[in-house]
Amino acid sequence: MLPVEPHGEPAGADLVVLGAGVVGLATAYAAARRGLSVLLLDRADGPVQGTSFANGAQLSYAYTDAMAGPSTWKQLPAMLLGRNGPFRTRWSADPDFWRWGLAFLRQTGAARLRTNTLATLELALESRTALHALLQRHPIAFDHAVSGKLHVYHDAAALQGAAAMIALKQPFGVEQHLLDARQAIATEPALAAMPGIAGAVHSPQEEAGDPFLFGTGLLDVLQRHYGAQARFGFDVQHVVRQGDGWRLQPRAGAAVQARRLVVCNGIDGAALLRPLGVRVPLMAIKGYSFTAPCGVRAPAASITDTSRKLVFCRLGERMRVAGLADLNHWDPHPDPERMAQLVAMARASMPEAVDYDNIENRWAGLRPVTPWSSPEIHAVADGLVCNLGHGMLGWTLAMGSGERAVALAMAR
Structure with a gap:
């Protein structure tokens, strides 16, 4: 009361x-x-x-890379003009939309990427320490697991580009390893069902848990x-x-x-x-997720499919799949077509990881993003x-x- x-x-x-x-x-x-x-x-x-309520559920303490960086310019046409890709933009005459966009583009230099990524990394490591201290004092049941994470790449050049970010974070005690396709599948056998893997970044200390x-x-x-x-x-x-x-x-x-x-x-x-x-x-970037029972080949580790911009996160006997980024979309209700697209992308990425015929929950939420992440x-x-x-x-x-x-x- x-x-x-x-x-x-x-x-x-x-x-x-x-x-x-x-x-x-x-x-x-x-x-x-x-x-x-x-x-x-x-x-x-x-x-x-x-x-x-139903976000991606990954506690990504190592993966704090800022959204904006030198590669943004190559991705910009798809981000601004794409209709059915992982990222899409709703154009607006609102001055705040343009102010945010210009501020975001000013963050695309290599020096800003480094500064913004490390600023978030510092806060992430503080958060991990604070969460562990809380759980020592007050154990809370939320399907918490130190399951590790694999950031999977399908392009060899992009995989090598990830090596620079690994080197950036290592002096701060972040453990990450660059794996080829064979090593990635040996680390997480469920990846054998994902076509076209070039390799992965493995962050073994990453965690997961149900935020609700x-x-x-x-x-x-x-x-x-x-x-x-x-x-x-x-x-x-x-x-x-x-x-x-x-x-x-x-x-x-x-x-x-x-x-x-x-x-x-x-x-x-x-x-x-x-x-x-x-x-x-702040800019609203609308994201989607669904939760379903584990499939016959569900990964134990969290998985990020970098090509499709998807995350797979195991929560006990459930899988949380999250993805899509709809910039300047302010309606928090799930768009049925966009949700169906997310499910189809997940099936193509990891067809046996999830029981796709028995989805329990479909969700969308507005992620409040600053230009510097x-x-x-x-x-x-x-x-x-x-x-x-x-x-x-x-x-x-x-x-x-x-x-x-x-x-x-x-x-x-």
């Missing part, structure tokens, strides 16, 4: 977290672990209902062990400065006053902060911190992002 004050509003909290996806929940835990009282707010009717099970388990930990409060169905309309704090006004119901506020509500965060004079450059974690005003823009790596970066955001909030 949520503690309430006499006039019906939630009891006061030291810190309010807006957004109860994996990033918001990790932020709430970082605050509660430090002894702060916490209130979580989310417009959904429960936690982990948005982009966190993790989020619901973490909320239970927060409420039972730390007395955290949660208020769902809170559809915030605007945030305004009030006194020495912030007032969150929902579209219906009572407002909430926050002394410290961390904004973790994903793609909606940019529009919420804009009236305050805060610009966070790293999240925006900043104190944007006194007592107000943004923790936004995690893109395709929100699940991977959640725990470290929460630690950074709360440290900033407590410093103000």
Whole structure:
């Protein structure tokens, strides 16, 4: 039961977290672990209902490569003009669309690729440490496994290009190995059914886990062990400065006053902060996934098919398959044609990995991406911190992002 004050509003909290996806929940835990009282707010009717609900499920601590790099120019025609490929763009006259696109293209140099990749890698390694510390203190069941990951290539030149990224990350303790086709299949026998393999990058320390099970388990930990409060169905309309704090006004119901506020509500965060004079450059990149029982030749390791831009991630006796990237598509509902395309691509890639005739769940979500592929974690005003823009790596970066955001909030 949520503690309430006499006039019906939630009891006061030291810190309010807006957004109860994996990033918001990790932020709430970082605050509660430090002894702060916490209130979580989310417009959904429960936690982990948005982009966190059924994402690719891989905890990709080693694979933090920025989206933009020198190879972007070669891929640009397909990205901008393609209709049925893994990546497609919805054109718009919206100035924010063009601002984001130009900022993205400014990140395509080799130096920016290196800087952006290493910035995300640093946060990813912090996140791994924070997740392991959480699980030592509070074991949460979420089909967690250190299963390793194989990034599979069908083009020999692209495979050799991956060697440069391996060398970039090795000084930071990242273990990755370049494998030829024979070695890749020996490492993961399920790859024998994938046609045309040139080789793979093997990251043996990569992990996987169901973000929905993790989020619901973490909320239970927060409420039972730390007395955290949660208020769902809170559809915030605007945030305004009030006194020495912030007032969150929902579209219906009572407002909430926050002394410290961390904004973790994903793609909606940019529009919420804009009236305050805060610009966070976020673009919606819509992704899809489906979940089904394992097939007769299901991989134990996570697999990324780089040609089709697909990920296969084993969650116990289920397989999560995720892919597609629809730039500037803002409707979170699955497009049936696009979903059918994802299933067809997965069948062509790993025909026996999944029981494709018994799909349990079809999902789409809006991934909030910055031009530089790293999240925006900043104190944007006194007592107000943004923790936004995690893109395709929100699940991977959640725990470290929460630690950074709360440290900033407590410093103000």
